Amino acid sequence: MSLTFEERKKTILERLAREERVQVVALSTDLNVSPETIRRDLDRLEKEGRLKKVYGGAVSAGMDSSEPPFLHRTQMNPAEKSSIGQLAASLVKDGETIMIDNGTTTVEVIRYLRDRSDITIVTHSVPALLLAMEVFKGRIIFAGGEVNSIQQSTTGTLAESMLQQFKVHKVFISVGGISLVEGITDYDLNEAGMSRKMMERAEEAIVLADHSKFGKTTFARISSLQDVSMIISDRGCPAEWVEHLKEREIELLIAE
Structure with missing residues (x-):
């Protein structure tokens, strides 16, 4: 048959x-x-x-070499990114310090931490900084460095050396792609370096990725899948990826 x-x-x-x-x-x-x-x-x-x-x-499908500008990416899968951000924010415990990298999904975490005055946020993302200054009541630390005006973030030796000064409870990482072969990747070499440094300085590394990121490989490698503590995605996460992550004992949370 x-x-x-x-x-x-x-x-x-x-x-x-x-x-x-x-x-x-x-x-x-x-x-x-x-x-x-x-x-x-x-x-x-x-x-x-x-x-x-x-x-x-x-x-x-996803060997992409270039990433759209930050403002353009904010218009892609907004509902999914919001629900992922809300679930991620619910994992932050009272008194914790967290890092947030430069992504349109990770920035959503801040919207759902607006009333958490006991939380400290460390970021190199200009949009994350501006949103936190507007709505967040806790402590904000900005990692300064060379400014990328298109991606709206700071990167480079100065920014990475500042991150080295901290040890935090959780980092929320955005990615360009998630692959069983190549691990988690980003479009930009400098952004990948910042994300990797943040993962080194955090007790838990949590990847926030909508369904479009699975099965994709982009230019710059951040880490292997085994270096990730957890992945948070939306209901569109491909069924085969639910199984792949379960087999590798990588926790997957699905935002409703």
């Missing part, structure tokens, strides 16, 4: 998540269907945005 498209789809996406590339011939043999059937499956999955067809097979 031949497998249905949904069953083949599950196998294709699971293999893509593990290896970031699939071959038509190998899939045809393993799934006991014709190469033409596999090509049609890949066509459908490409239209769904789950992969990108290449000669002889397909690769992960």
Whole structure:
């Protein structure tokens, strides 16, 4: 009895998540269907945005080399980012110090900490700083350094050396992509360096990622998945990724 498209789809996406590339011939043999059937499956999955067809097979949909400016990114998946930020904020305990990196999802955490005067926030994100100054009642520490006006953050040796002075309870990290092969990645080398330094200085490293980030690899590596304490995503998180993270004993929280 031949497998249905949904069953083949599950196998294709699971293999893509593990290896970031699939071959038509190998899939045809393993799934006991014709190469033409596999090509049609890949066509459908490409239209769904789950992969990108290449000669002889397909690769992960997300090998992106450039990131839109910060203000443009604020308009992408806003409802999901808000719900993720709210759930993340609920994990912050009284009296804790947290770091927040430069992301349109991580900045949402601040909106839900507005009444927490006993919390300290350390950030290098200008939007996070401005929002905190407007709504947050607790202590704010800004890590200054070289300013990136497009991404609206500070990076570089000065900013990283300032982060080195602190040890915090939690850091909330934004990412460009999450991959079983490459781990968590970002678009910008300097931003990746800041996120990595923040993870080094935190007891818990919590990744905030909407569903569009899974199965993607971007330019600069932040860390392996094993360095992450927890991932918070939305209800659109792909089912195969729920299983992958469970197998690797990485806690996943889904924001409603």
